[in-house]
Amino acid sequence: DAKTTQPTSMDCAEGRAANLPCNHSTISGNEYVYWYRQIHSQGPQYIIHGLKNNETNEMASLIITEDRKSSTLILPHATLRDTAVYYCIQPSGAGSYQLTFGKGTKLSVIP
Amino acid sequence: GAGVSQSPRYKVAKRGQDVALRCDPISGHVSLFWYQQALGQGPEFLTYFQNEAQLDKSGLPSDRFFAERPEGSVSTLKIQRTQQEDSAVYLCASSLETLRTEAFFGQGTRLTVV
Numbered sequence: 001d002a003k004t005t006q007p008t009s010m011d012c013a014e015g016r017a018a019n020l021p022c023n024h025s026t027i028s029g030n031e032y033v034y035w036y037r038q039i040h041s042q043g044p045q046y047i048i049h050g051l052k053n054n055e056t057n058e059m060a061s062l063i064i065t066e067d068r069k070s071s072t073l074i075l076p077h078a079t080l081r082d083t084a085v086y087y088c089i090q091p092s093g094a095g096s097y098q099l100t101f102g103k104g105t106k107l108s109v110i111p
Numbered sequence: 112g113a114g115v116s117q118s119p120r121y122k123v124a125k126r127g128q129d130v131a132l133r134c135d136p137i138s139g140h141v142s143l144f145w146y147q148q149a150l151g152q153g154p155e156f157l158t159y160f161q162n163e164a165q166l167d168k169s170g171l172p173s174d175r176f177f178a179e180r181p182e183g184s185v186s187t188l189k190i191q192r193t194q195q196e197d198s199a200v201y202l203c204a205s206s207l208e209t210l211r212t213e214a215f216f217g218q219g220t221r222l223t224v225v
Contacts, residue, residue, distance in 0.1 A: 043115075043202050043216030044154065087153060097142065098167070099214070101153030 003027075004088045009106040012082075018075040020105050022088030025069045034091060034099070035062065035073050037084040044087065044101070047073065078109045113137070115217035117203050123223045124193045132188045132220045136205030143186050144214065145178055146202040154202055160186060193224045 005023045012018040024033055034049040048055055048062045050071070055062045061074040075082055087104040091097060116135040124130050136143050142161055146154035147170075157176070159167040162183040171178070175194075180186040190197055200219040 041218075043204070043218050045216070046213035049213075085153075097144070097159055098156045098170075099144075099146075099154070100156070103153055 003090045003092070003100065004033075004102060006086075006088050006102070006105045008103065009108070011108050011110055012075075012078045014080060014109050014111050015077055018078040018082065018107055018109070020073040020075075020086050020088075020107065021070065022073070023070045024088065024090055027068050027090055029068075031090050031096070033062070033064065033071050034089045035060070035086065036089065036099070036101070037082075037086045038104070039081075039084040047086075078107075080109050080111065083107060083109045115203055115205055115215050117201075117217035117220050119220060120218065121221050121223075123225060126194060126224055127192050128224075129189065129191045130193055130222065132190075132201050132222070134186045134188070134203030134205075134217060136184065136186070136203070137215055138184075140205035140207055140215075141183075142206045142208065142214075143180055144204040144206075145186070145188050146204065146216075147172075148200040148202060148219070150199075157188070157201075190222075193222075195224050198222055198224045 032049050032051050035047040036044040038044045048060050050062045064071045085104040085106050087101045089099050118133045144159050145157040148154040156170040158178045160180045175191045177189045200221050202219045204214040204216040206214040
């Protein structure tokens with residue numbers, strides 16, 4: 001079972017920031033949080049990951065709370081192509097290699 | 112190509128037929144993963160290879176499922192005596208090292224068992 005919880009769906013207006021929350025209250029000190037997304041009929045795509053510091057790359061920003069029990073993925077200027085299911089994941093398995101996807105958040109970007 | 116390639120993209124099999132699904136990972140990627148995605152669900156882990164060694168096959172749903180990666184590059188997922196419940200998209204992913212680096216997924220093979 002997924003160790004994270006996310007809202008089932010969200011809407012965002014095109015050009016606005018999309019803020020996708022995730023709860024991971026059972027996370028331990030050395031476990032990373034990963035975000036992937038899956039656009040319809042495609043394989044999942046890596047977005048970003050973090051441990052305890054906020055992270056930013058060309059796709060998104062990841063804000064992790066100080067207690068590490070939750071995080072928020074921010075897409076700063078959402079476009080129609082950002083419509084997808086977004087998964088917040090704590091890898092499991094002995095080498096932290098196993099991704100447990102859960103149901104994710106269906107983000108719909110509205111024109 | 113530069114990405115993970117899977118073939119075929121679509122496969123229709125009659126119940127009881129054997130199928131083989133191929134994955135060409137990104138060149139030089141050590142880790143290779145197979146996932147199964149049922150309609151409307153997130154992908155579920157099947158198995159993990161590090162080079163040619165299958166280190167985890169805990170997600171394989173039955174002994175009808177078999178995966179191999181004999182030379183540490185191309186991998187094949189074989190399903191024997193297919194059943195209707197095997198209908199799903201089968202996704203392959205590779206990563207440079209363990210999953211502390213990003214994993215790259217292929218587009219998947221959609222298997223329909225009729």
